[in-house]
Amino acid sequence: MGRIEWAMWANEQALASGLILVTGGTVAVAAQFKGWQFAAYAIVAGVFICLLEYPRGKRKKGSTMERCGQKYLTAVVKVFGPVTRNYYVRAILHAALAVPAGFLLSTILGTACLGIASAIYLLAAIRGEEWNPIEQKPQERPQVGGGTIKQPPTMPPPRPPPETRKKQPAEEASQENPIPVTIEVGGVGR
Amino acid sequence: MAPCGSGWLANEGSKHLSLLFWLSLNVWLFWKTFLLYYHGPQYYYLHQMLGLGLCISRASASVLNLNCSLVLLPMCRILLAFLRGSQKVASRKTRRLLDKSKTFHVTCGVTICVFSVLHVAAHLVNVLNFSVNYTEEFLALNAANYRGEDPRKLLFTTVPGLTGVLMVLVLFLMCTASTYAIRLLNYDIFWYTHNLFFVFYVLLLVHVSGGVLKYQTNLEEHPPGCFHPNTTLREDIPVPGTFEEPFPEYAPEPFPAELEPFVQNNFVRICAEEPKFQSHFPETWLWISGPLCLYCAERLYRYIRSYKPATITSVISHPSNVLELRMRKENFKARPGQYIILHCPRVSALESHPFTLTMCPTDTKATFGVHLKIVGDWTERFRDLLLLHSSQDTEILPNFQQRNYPTDNWQCYKLRRLYFIWVCREIQSFRWFADLLCMLHNKLWQENRPDYINIQLYLSQTDGIQKIIGEKYQVLNSRLLIGRPRWKLLFDEIAKCNRQKTVGVFCCGPNEISKVLHKLSNSSNSYGTRFEYNKESFS
Numbered sequence: 001m002g003r004i005e006w007a008m009w010a011n012e013q014a015l016a017s018g019l020i021l022v023t024g025g026t027v028a029v030a031a032q033f034k035g036w037q038f039a040a041y042a043i044v045a046g047v048f049i050c051l052l053e054y055p056r057g058k059r060k061k062g063s064t065m066e067r068c069g070q071k072y073l074t075a076v077v078k079v080f081g082p083v084t085r086n087y088y089v090r091a092i093l094h095a096a097l098a099v100p101a102g103f104l105l106s107t108i109l110g111t112a113c114l115g116i117a118s119a120i121y122l123l124a125a126i127r128g129e130e131w132n133p134i135e136q137k138p139q140e141r142p143q144v145g146g147g148t149i150k151q152p153p154t155m156p157p158p159r160p161p162p163e164t165r166k167k168q169p170a171e172e173a174s175q176e177n178p179i180p181v182t183i184e185v186g187g188v189g190r
Numbered sequence: 191m192a193p194c195g196s197g198w199l200a201n202e203g204s205k206h207l208s209l210l211f212w213l214s215l216n217v218w219l220f221w222k223t224f225l226l227y228y229h230g231p232q233y234y235y236l237h238q239m240l241g242l243g244l245c246i247s248r249a250s251a252s253v254l255n256l257n258c259s260l261v262l263l264p265m266c267r268i269l270l271a272f273l274r275g276s277q278k279v280a281s282r283k284t285r286r287l288l289d290k291s292k293t294f295h296v297t298c299g300v301t302i303c304v305f306s307v308l309h310v311a312a313h314l315v316n317v318l319n320f321s322v323n324y325t326e327e328f329l330a331l332n333a334a335n336y337r338g339e340d341p342r343k344l345l346f347t348t349v350p351g352l353t354g355v356l357m358v359l360v361l362f363l364m365c366t367a368s369t370y371a372i373r374l375l376n377y378d379i380f381w382y383t384h385n386l387f388f389v390f391y392v393l394l395l396v397h398v399s400g401g402v403l404k405y406q407t408n409l410e411e412h413p414p415g416c417f418h419p420n421t422t423l424r425e426d427i428p429v430p431g432t433f434e435e436p437f438p439e440y441a442p443e444p445f446p447a448e449l450e451p452f453v454q455n456n457f458v459r460i461c462a463e464e465p466k467f468q469s470h471f472p473e474t475w476l477w478i479s480g481p482l483c484l485y486c487a488e489r490l491y492r493y494i495r496s497y498k499p500a501t502i503t504s505v506i507s508h509p510s511n512v513l514e515l516r517m518r519k520e521n522f523k524a525r526p527g528q529y530i531i532l533h534c535p536r537v538s539a540l541e542s543h544p545f546t547l548t549m550c551p552t553d554t555k556a557t558f559g560v561h562l563k564i565v566g567d568w569t570e571r572f573r574d575l576l577l578l579h580s581s582q583d584t585e586i587l588p589n590f591q592q593r594n595y596p597t598d599n600w601q602c603y604k605l606r607r608l609y610f611i612w613v614c615r616e617i618q619s620f621r622w623f624a625d626l627l628c629m630l631h632n633k634l635w636q637e638n639r640p641d642y643i644n645i646q647l648y649l650s651q652t653d654g655i656q657k658i659i660g661e662k663y664q665v666l667n668s669r670l671l672i673g674r675p676r677w678k679l680l681f682d683e684i685a686k687c688n689r690q691k692t693v694g695v696f697c698c699g700p701n702e703i704s705k706v707l708h709k710l711s712n713s714s715n716s717y718g719t720r721f722e723y724n725k726e727s728f729s
Contacts, residue, residue: 003567009379012366027311033318056371065371105314105341112355113362179504179516181625 005059007087007124007131013117014053014094021046021101021110028106038104045097046110052077052084057131066134078133085132087125094118198712200692201723204283205290209297212260216253216301224249232405234414235331235465239323240316244403247312250305255477257305258394261298262481264291266488275525282722292727303365310358317341317351330467333402350400353393360390378541391482394474401469411462418461496533503557505576509618513573516549516559524550524558529728532560537571544728546698548623561622606691607641609684611675613648613699617657620647620670624663631665650674681710685719693719698726 025042033039055074058064077084084090098114101107227233227245237244264270274288317333321344324337334344345351366372367383406414500519508514524530524547533542549559564573610627614620627645634642647670649657658667684693697707704725711723 004376004378006379008376009367009372012369012372013362016362016366059375062375065374105318105345108342108345109310109355109358112359116359116363179506181629 003061005124005129006120006127007057007129008059010087010090010117010120010124011053011056013113013120014049014090017094017098017110017113017117018046018049018053020113021049021107024104024107024110025101028104033104033106035104038100039107042101042104042107042110045101049094049097049114052090056134058134060129064134070134071136074133077131085130087121087129087131090131091118091121091125094121197714197720200720201708201712204287208287212294212297216256219252219256220249223252230405231409231414232407235325235328235406236403239325239331240319243312243315243319247309247316248403250309250312251474253305254302254309255474257298257301258391258474259477259481261295261302262478262485264295264298266485268488268491269484286722286724289724289727299368303361306358306361310354313354314341314345317344320344328465328467331404348400348402350397350402353397353400357390357393357397360386360393364390382540391478394478395472398472398474401472404467404469406465407468408463408466412465413459413461414465416459416461502576507577508561508622510616510622511564512619512622513562513564513569513576514548514559514622515562515576516557518556518558522551522556522558526550530558530560534572534575537575538568541568543568546726607644607688609644609646611646611648611680613650613674613703615649615651617649617659617670620659620663620666624659624666628663628665645669646671646675646680648673648675677706677710681721682715685715685717685721688719689717691719693721695721695723696726697724 021042025039025046028039029036029043051073054067055070055077056064056067082089094114095118098111098118101114102111224245227237227248233244270288270291274285318341320333321337321339321341324332324334324339333348345355363383364386367379373380406412498520500517500522502515502517504516506514506516526547528550529544529546531542531544545560545562547558548561549557551558562569562572564570612620630643631640631645634640645666647659647666649670649672652672659670660667695707695711697704708723708725711721
């Protein structure tokens, strides 16, 4: 369990909670329920949360899967520097955003889910995680050989005269199997 | 997917047919329940109070019943393995269908999430209507205590309401942790949260025992919409739809059974007594008790079977960070293609990991073996433990699961030829099985079947310098190709050399290769060769 990155899960939860808030708020506004102002707030808050949480942060170790088209929002979120980088800020922000939606029946579940997301962000912050933007990789060279060769040779081989050409030390099968390999099969194809 | 051909039908046909069947079952169940609550006379007053929310919530509940019971069945791996390996399921089509059990589990899971959203939304509307449409006439039908009671209070103080909210939260946790990104990059979170399913099922059993929605029991004495002599006729009661056509006195067809009581009170519908209401028996208990008991029995069986430890007899270090482990265990039988799950309490008390068997126990030798690649913290700790204590016999507890492919005893399988294509990044990796491959090749050569195995080794990354695997592996050196395989050409060549035959394709590798191979297996070729696609999965 040592290498779990909680922030990634909190990010998924916050995104889902944003969508739940938007849905619940839309229903209440459309049906003009009593207290629809809370519903309107829920829609705005939900959209804001979705935009903030859409760009996935970079993992500490290994590669991270980007969400489709997230690079545009990454650029925006990156601008705010430490405010968006720090997960304590996100935890408090989500907890605060969740509270007003708890007053309306149709958005109350959004409140509960956002509350859980806020708690997991707090856990991530305590463990020292941070949001880092996923940078774009530089363009790859055009493929040679139909993409079958990863690193084609770039220089022709130098060919010194045979007398000076030393034999390359052959890669010996330096690994001796301690236990002899045997084949344990029955008859073949009979 | 490539356009339909015999390849597509062979690979995808039965899978799509089963999916269609499951979908029709869901649609039928939803529609049937919806109509029951919409038209059923026993729900007349309840429907009046709650409106469309009642019908949608009950219809989605019946779909949830079906899927909550089906979702457990693909996870009964030992049962599925038994079915797959037994002689009764001889058809290859059925076995390949059983391979798709994890996909079916995911499908049912997604359906549960979608219909839960519908169910919750409809019930929130019901809660509101219970409060607003509180009826003084039929007090037993109410869930609220007085008109205009705060719906949020109803939600959190009734048994179904509270358990429902808790179930939504559990489902939220499980759902957000089951996304593809989390499973790929943070498998632990997925695994630990998914075990919350047990809490979900316990809550579900309590949720349906609440008995908030009631049906009317005395339809004969009190047909809905009937005239009560002591009260004025209420004009605004909509007559149930069944009455709107006039009934001829002597109809040639018999009346449907549910209309009999109304026909008797045809013109003067007088209530004989007050309506009586009763809660339903929780139907969900019948739906999920079977699969839940089956799954619990399976977990218990797995636990008991894994109690005896295995003894490690040897640990061999291979290049490129691979470790070979050989073990022995009493009464352990396995067939080629199966995998085992290793659990080593000294490394981690909770984690266990699947590994394909690279050596199966035979009649003469009881040793079995796996190759582990050291990637991640569990394998690193395991390796450190093994190499430090390499002189002692360490105990680990393996669980045994049956792999989905290929499980048949190859002596009775009519295998004619095997194309073995292995792609590695580093040349040293080929040493993991170099000895075995060379020996197999030599043995077949001596038995005069040199074309039985066609070995092709591909080195996908090279720095340009000619490399060989090793001086003594000439058989493999001459079969080493630089660059990634061109799958289309390979498929064409295999199709040409094996016309009109069926070729099984077994892929162990990353998703990108799997997608390409799947697509090629589905597409048709001019030689009449059929490719049946199978993928490795530890499901």
